Structures are given as structure tokens and as C-alpha cells.
Amino acid sequence: GAGVSQSPRYKVAKRGQDVALRCDPISGHVSLFWYQQALGQGPEFLTYFQNEAQLDKSGLPSDRFFAERPEGSVSTLKIQRTQQEDSAVYLCASTTVPSGRAGETQYFGPGTRLLVL
Amino acid sequence: GQNIDQPTEMTATEGAIVQINCTYQTSGFNGLFWYQQHAGEAPTFLSYNVLDGLEEKGRFSSFLSRSKGYSYLLLKELQMKDSASYLCAVRAPSLPGGSYIPTFGRGTSLIVHP
Numbered sequence: 001g002a003g004v005s006q007s008p009r010y011k012v013a014k015r016g017q018d019v020a021l022r023c024d025p026i027s028g029h030v031s032l033f034w035y036q037q038a039l040g041q042g043p044e045f046l047t048y049f050q051n052e053a054q055l056d057k058s059g060l061p062s063d064r065f066f067a068e069r070p071e072g073s074v075s076t077l078k079i080q081r082t083q084q085e086d087s088a089v090y091l092c093a094s095t096t097v098p099s100g101r102a103g104e105t106q107y108f109g110p111g112t113r114l115l116v117l
Numbered sequence: 118g119q120n121i122d123q124p125t126e127m128t129a130t131e132g133a134i135v136q137i138n139c140t141y142q143t144s145g146f147n148g149l150f151w152y153q154q155h156a157g158e159a160p161t162f163l164s165y166n167v168l169d170g171l172e173e174k175g176r177f178s179s180f181l182s183r184s185k186g187y188s189y190l191l192l193k194e195l196q197m198k199d200s201a202s203y204l205c206a207v208r209a210p211s212l213p214g215g216s217y218i219p220t221f222g223r224g225t226s227l228i229v230h231p
Contacts, residue, residue: 042224
């Protein structure tokens with residue numbers, strides 16, 4: 001596709017509800033990142049995939065957060081038993097090369113704005 | 118881990134020049150990025166520095182000093198549309214021996230007024 005897309009763009013969940021956020025990276029991009037961005041803050045790293053392999057999940061705040069990319073393209077971030085502190089914008093970014101390679105530029109999607117009531 | 122510091126907010130006048138500083142402390146430095154983020158939108162790439170010195174790209178320039186853990190983004194001939202948040206991101210291993218992950222600062226909100 002032309003860019004990284006994410007769905008839904010907005011999600012309102014009741015506390016305790018499970019949510020699933022989808023990311024469609026640019027076709028052929030090897031690397032995919034998930035970030036959480038609170039209001040007035042920079043993006044905070046959650047997890048990183050190289051193709052279908054989840055190489056780093058050190059940023060996931062709890063075991064309620066789970067991400068997958070089974071075929072190395074579309075990725076889903078799932079949050080179980082949502083809490084109010086999970087309210088944030090969830091950004092997805094993809095790059096053409098494995099993380100750390102020279103000249104790597106992240107292309108971000110528009111984000112999913114999650115509000116937990 | 119990484120520690121990235123940048124000013125919270127800056128104001129400037131249309132047509133002027135503004136310099137946004139970023140200082141960082143990290144292990145395994147592997148590049149520094151600047152991104153622009155308008156309110157409610159995704160970050161968009163501005164510049165990348167991995168060696169010391171100045172990189173110029175149109176009205177925007179970015180400087181890096183690895184020995185000082187310091188970078189700045191220079192914006193010339195400011196326009197109203199430059200009002201946005203500017204994010205400094207440092208790439209380094211998230212864990213010893215781990216993947217190289219860009220870590221973002223909290224961003225500098227730039228307000229350009231007439």
C-alpha cells in the first residue's frame with residue numbers, strides 16, 4: 001500500500017474489555033514496531049518484529065499486552081482486561097530493513113487512539 | 118537504558134531561525150533521528166545522523182556530536198506550518214546484545230507566531 005495503515009482509528013473500551021489493534025505495514029517492509037504514546041509524551045517502545053519473529057518485547061508493560069505478526073506482514077496488538085492507564089495512542093511503524101541497519105527510517109501509521117472508561 | 122532530554126516547549130516568530138537541542142546518554146549508540154509530529158498525526162521523518170557533523174536538508178539541518186551526547190535541529194525561515202512537536206530519537210540496543218530500537222524523547226512543542 002501507499003503507507004502504513006492502522007485500524008480502528010479510535011476505540012472506546014470499558015475497563016476489563018479486551019481490544020485488538022491492527023497494523024498494515026508498507027508492503028515488503030521487514031521490520032515492524034509498536035509504540036505507545038501518552039498525551040504530551042514521545043512514543044514509548046513496546047515491541048519489535050523482524051518478519052514474523054518477535055525479536056524484542058521488552059517494552060510491553062504487562063502480560064496483558066500481546067502482539068503477533070504470524071505471516072510477516074499484518075500485525076495485531078492485543079490488550080486484555082484493559083485498564084484506564086492503557087488509554088493512549090498506539091502507533092505502528094515499519095522499515096525496509098532489519099533494525100540497526102544504516103539509513104533505516106521508520107514510517108509511522110496514523111495510530112489508534114484508545115480510551116478506556 | 119537511554120536517557121534523552123529536550124526542552125518541553127519553544128516559541129519563535131515566523132521567518133526566524135530556531136534551534137532545538139537534544140542531549141542523550143546511552144550505550145551502544147547507533148544513530149539519532151529527528152521527527153516532526155503535528156497534533157493528532159503520525160510522526161514523519163526529518164533527519165538522520167550517525168557521524169559527527171551537520172546534515173542539511175532544505176530549511177532543516179541537524180547536528181550531532183557523539184562525544185558530547187548532543188544534537189540539535191535547526192529550522193530556518195520559519196513558517197506557521199512548522200508549529201508542531203519535534204521528537205529526538207536515539208537508536209541503541211534496548212538490552213545488552215539486543216535489537217537496535219529507536220528510543221524517543223518526550224518531544225519539543227514549537228509554536229510559531231506571526
